[in-house]
Amino acid sequence: METKRLIYLDNAATSFPKPPQVTEAMVRFMERVGANPGRSGHPLAREAGRIVQSARDNLARLFNIDDASRISFALNVTEAINTVLNGYLNPGDHVVTTAMEHNSVMRPLVYLREKGDITFDIAPCDRKGLLDVDALARLLRKDTRLVVVNHASNVCGTLQDIAAVKGTIGDIPLLLDTAQTAGVYPIDARALGIDFLAFTGHKGLMGPQGTGGLYVRKGIELRPLKHGGTGSQSENMYQPGFMPDALESGTQNNVGIAGLGAAVAFILEEGVETIRRHEQALTKALLNGIYDLQNIAIYGPLDAARQVATVSITFDSTLSERSEGSLGCGAINLEWFSDSVPIGEAEDLLSSRYNILVRVGLHCAPIAHQTIGTFPDGTIRLSMGYFNTLEDIDLAVQAIRRIANV
Secondary structure: OOOOOOEEOEOOOOOOOOOHHHHHHHHHHHHHHOOOOOOOOOHHHHHHHHHHHHHHHHHHHHHOOOOHHHEEEEOOHHHHHHHHHHHHOOOOEEEEEEOOOOHHHHHHHHHHHHOOOEEEEEEOEOOOOOEOHHHHHHHOOOOEEEEEEEOEOOOOOEEOOHHHHHHHHOOOOEEEEOOOOOOOOOOOHHHHOOOEEEEEOOOOOOOOOOOEEEEEOOOOOOOOOOOOOOOOOOOOOOOOOOOOHHHOOOOOOHHHHHHHHHHHHHHHHHOHHHHHHHHHHHHHHHHHHHOOOOOOEEEOOOOHHHEOOEEEEEEOOOOOHHHOOOOOOOOOOOOOOOOOEOHHHHHHHHHHOOOEEOEEEOOOOHHHHHHHOOOOOOEEEEEOOOOOOHHHHHHHHHHHHHHHOO
16 A cells, blocks of 8 residues: 555644644734734734734633633743743642653653652553542642643543542642643633643644643732743833733744634634544544554553544554553553564654654653553554544554554
8 A cells, every 4th residue: 555645643743734724824923913012002013912812812712711811821831831830839839740741740840859849749540541530639638739630641642530630639729731632622621620721832722833821710829930021010120910911021922822813713613522523533433443453552541532632552462561451551452472563663664655644752751651551662653633534544544554464
């Protein structure tokens, strides 16, 4: 089987292609606006401010946030997470996170712990990547100030039950990392009682790279990650204390925000539920297409309803000794095959022979791979997006089956 058509299955890293409205909005901003919002009173500055505010309003609609000013823009979800961890926690605080976190959470937590500022515990997850909520409850202490949860795994797509988490932790603030769910899975910040919602613009939100942000529930104050000019209260040497200015020092990526606003408008028009149904159909088709292969291990819930459109595989069928025969986030086939295909070789075959673009390795989430039993080599990750088709998945399935049988 040969195909010349490029099949992009790396949407968990960054979504591609983008809706055409994104490029159009960015070009319009550069060609017709170009000014700095909030810094001047002339018409172009006011138009730039209107575009940025429209993006903020669109995000508030998407996440069901009643006050758009509680959303600040950032370069990405990593910056947003660092803003919370460095701006909310105090010396002596305790944090609980999960065994499926990305390094954007783990590295700043480890840094703060090594400085002697905080302590933290990691709530276990099973081999499907599902959080043990009862174990989470047992880790809570009187000095627990924050719980940090990855809404969906960037490794194997597993969705966490956020309502159950929030019901368990009570009044302890929750920081939700929505890098893999914003734009592709319904998120109601008000109904879920989310205290901090960190998002990135370039994945499921279909916006450009270098965009993202943070929602902070009313009543919570953060120490800013950066201090500087905001265009407001310029007579004051101190950082403004009101949102979003408190967290938005310096000129923002306004052309990127223009593109992000257009992307979120596209999502709102299409409907998150529509996007979710399409990606579920793609996930189900992929899982059904490779489930019966004897020398393929599939990781995750193996259920399109319990995960986002991200599937990790390896070309072997071995379970680690820790698996105890569990299915999902372990191999689905239990026979031992010695002739496995290394993940790097499989990636090269998918790309060079079949024009299918995927990602291999640890995906910046080593603790998640330790949880599912794929550390230190990692997995081959296929992550679908809204613009993929069932034909793409059929071609990917054929390619995987051929590689598995070499």
